[in-house]
Amino acid sequence: MLDDDGEDIPVPINNDLERRIADAFEVFDHAGNKTVDVREIATIVRALGCCPTEAEIQEILMAVENPESPGSVHLSNFLPYMCQIVTEHKYQPASPAQLLEAFQILDSDKRGFLTKEHISTLMTQDGEPFTQDELDEMLEIAIDPHTQTVPYEYYINQLMCEPEGEKNIYKLADRILKENPPPPPRTVPRSLSQFLHGMTVPNV
Template sequence: MDQDISLLITSDLEKKISDCFLIFDHHGNKTVDVREIGTIIRYLGCVPSEDEINEIISATESEDSSGTITLSKFLPHVTQLLAEHKMEAASPEKLLAAFKVLDVDSKGYLTKEYMSKVMMQDGEPFTQEELDEMLSSAVDAQTGKIPYEYYINSLMVDI
């Protein structure tokens, strides 16, 4: 089926990608279901859009359209994307600038309701699950608001 890819891994980046891919290889045959690609890419620390995930799938899916992706096609494609710094998370400075754009009154916080509306309606909308996860760590339990500088700092600690 797939050639022995272990002989082709030549860098730490390729090893990291391969190791991550193999976590999701449930059949032990160096393939994953296309539905796992977004999870794999995010597990690698990337922040892809749905379009970027679909592009990766299109570029690496098996020719027989069986809904699988082989490590031998995935590895070189994703290695190149990561080497080119594609899909990287935004810097703290960019995150702060984005929050400040949303905070038109310069209050230093956003309301949960306003943030929910923005995240579900503007740009590439969050799923309800993604929104709930974000809000669970962003909203201050005492005030019910999102003090965004504190939130950004907490994100950087997690990284």
């Protein structure tokens, strides 16, 4: 992206959160011009530890795609938008407790597992459907090869590898926000009419 003088827009990095996001972005900046293909954005966002749905990915793309060069995203657009997303804890991964609760709701017979057929139907027909490739990748990890079922507590343990400390980008964002809290909201002076509104003139 170029400014009015035809120069590439500089993108200053002000803190560790911005550095983390910029580093993930730059992995896919193959031309070295602070620009990536829009098709890489979902991978970048998820590599940072965020878990948006496909619909939410489309919202991100609408906000950050370069209007002057459709199909590309410049770091100057992506960086502030992504910082805001992480600081507000949007698209945060589900916790093990939340995943366990979801599986237990589906396991109405309280058997501690779901059948391969049941989980396949749920993943391809409900909510935001998995593609066949996504389903196959999930089942490769989730299915017990001996019983051909999904023992979901074991699967959650296999699945959950929560980053420690500031490897978790949301914890990093919390620290940055604590060190640099946003400025207090600007107080707009009241006008004379606002001061006088509702006041009565004393009797003389």
